[in-house]
Amino acid sequence: MSAIVIDNCYIATVNSIGEEHESGYIVIEDGEISAVGAGVAPEVGGVRRVDASGCIATPGFVNSHHHLYQWLTRGRAVDSTLFEWLVELYPVWAGIDEEVEYAAARAGLATLAGSGCTTVVDHHYVFPRGVGDLLDAGVRAAREVGLRFNPTRGSMDLGESEGGLPPDSVVEKLDHILAASEEAVDRYHDPSPGSMLRVALAPCSPFSVTDELMKESAELAQKKGVRLHTHLAETPDEDVFCREKFGCRPVEYLEGLGWIGPDVWLAHCVHINPDEAKRFGEIGAGVAHCPSSNGRLGAGIAPVRELLDAGAAVGLGVDGGASNERGELGPELRQALLAARYRGGPTALTVRESLAMATIHGARCLGREDEIGSIEVGKRADIALWNLEEVGFAGIVDPVAALVLGPDRPVQMLIVDGEVIVEEKQLLTADLHEVAESLKQASAKVLARSEGAKP
Known part of the structure; x- marks a missing residue:
């Protein structure tokens, strides 16, 4: 791994004091940031020098909630509520297998890389029987694309016949889930500093899992030293479901199961x-705040200002491609800012708070704020360079405002753990044409299976 010196760029460090350098440098050695500051970089031998004039450097973005398999089913149920959308798509998702999961994961990860994302959470919770190793398919795709990966072993065990929302064909037995969850942690979770692969446990939602699964997953996570994740309070329908089934609100339900703590991060919380x-x-x-997905499904606007003022970590998430067809994290910075201001007025969220949500707050959600999420000496070299010299940014005097509020553009250069995976806006680790063709074939296969399964 060679050293890299990035010179002559605006640097938004997103460190604890919000330090920014109008013209500065970043030195990367052995996958780690060894120096950062204003002015001219110190002399370092045997390095690659990157003249980043006209660019802004930010920490790589952290996508704190995603469903990579949903790239197979984009553009369906486009005018539906969450529950209507799920009812239409659950039977389609029952047709996934290892081959199509790999194609979907690779397409989703390649797109995320192009939007400046260096760390990705994949909440996978649909595991049809006898279709291969779906978790491994995502891990292989992440290794090939070169992103830092946090897959979750999700699950559903509350089928329609037991009062849940998903059909019985896509739920699993409790004992199988727990055994598979433990095996996933043992096989994939790497707790070492700078790890490229961390696993969490993630029962899907209050309307698709049993109390027993939630409790035992929490106990297993504590035993194995991993984090917990789930969907919560996404729509009014979920609130109604929890009141009718559990006699309380979703947050009360979760807290009663021992699920609200520093080792937990929750998707949506609208x-x-x-x-x-x-x-x-x-x-x-x-x-994990997912503003575009919330808008696509008409779920509402999360109380981001209230959460930030309370001191909570509020990261950004793309959510699945079936509820956010764009599939990029970069545009979520602007969406988060606009949504907050729709709800709370012009002071509800600043451009720098939006950038922090995409970086250090996402790292906090994953318990990795000491390793990633800001440009600081000793942290892993996950860095995005954005070219602000294009006409769409001309005249926007504040580089952070240009990045958050200006036009969407692919990342100019993306560095993950000291390795360049995007250069001159081109992904170096995969052939995007081949990735797209593979995804089209996989999507057609899954849709054909769902049509064939209809009575």
Whole structure:
């Protein structure tokens, strides 16, 4: 692994004091940031020098919630509520296998890399029987594309016949889930500093899992030293479901199961009240905010300002391609800012807070803020360079505002753990044409299976 010196760029470090350098340098050695500062870089021997004039350097983005398999089913149920959307898509997802999962994961990860994302969470919770190793397919794809990967072993065990939302054909037995979850951690989870692969446990949602699964997953996660993740309070329908089935709100339900704590981060949290937001901050639970997906499904606008003021970590998530067809993290910075201001006015979120959500807050959600999420000496070299010299950015005097509010553009250069995987806006680790063709074939295969399964 060679050393790299990035020179002559604006640097938004996103460190604890929000330090920025109008013209500065970053030195990368052995996958780690060894120096950063204003002015001219120190002399370092045997390095590659990158003249980043006209660019802004940011930490690589952290996608704190995604469903890579959903790239197979984009553009369906486009005018539906969450529950209607799920009812239409559950039977289609029952047709996935290892081959199509790999194609979907590779397409999703390649797209995320192009939008400046260096770390990806994949919440996979659909495991049809006898279709190969779906978790391994995602891991292989992430290794090939070159992104830092946090797959979760998700699960559903509450089928329609037991009062849940998913059809019985896509749920698993409790004992099988727990055994598979433990095996996934043992096989893939790497807790070492700078790890490229970490695993979490992630039962899907209150309307698709049993109390027993939630409790035993929490116990298993504590035993294995991994984090917990799930969907929560995404729509009013979920609130109604929890009140009718459990006699309480979704947050109360989760807390009663021992699931609200510093080792937990939750997707969406659109419909939480001020007391619940304050509680999240007090105990250190994180939230993955997915503004475009929430808009696509008409779920509402999450109380981001209240969560941030409470001290909670609020990362950004793309969510699955079936509810966010764009599939890129970069545009979510602008979407998050606009959504917050729709809800709370012009001071509800700043451009720098939006950037922090995409970087250090996402790292906090994953318990990795000491390793990634900011440009600081000793952290892993996950860095994005954005070219602001294009006409679309001309005249935007604040580089951070240009990045957040200006036009969407592919990342100019992306470095993950000291390795360049995007250069001159081109992904170096995969042939995008081949990736797209593979994805089209996989999607057609899954849709054909679902049509063939209809009575």
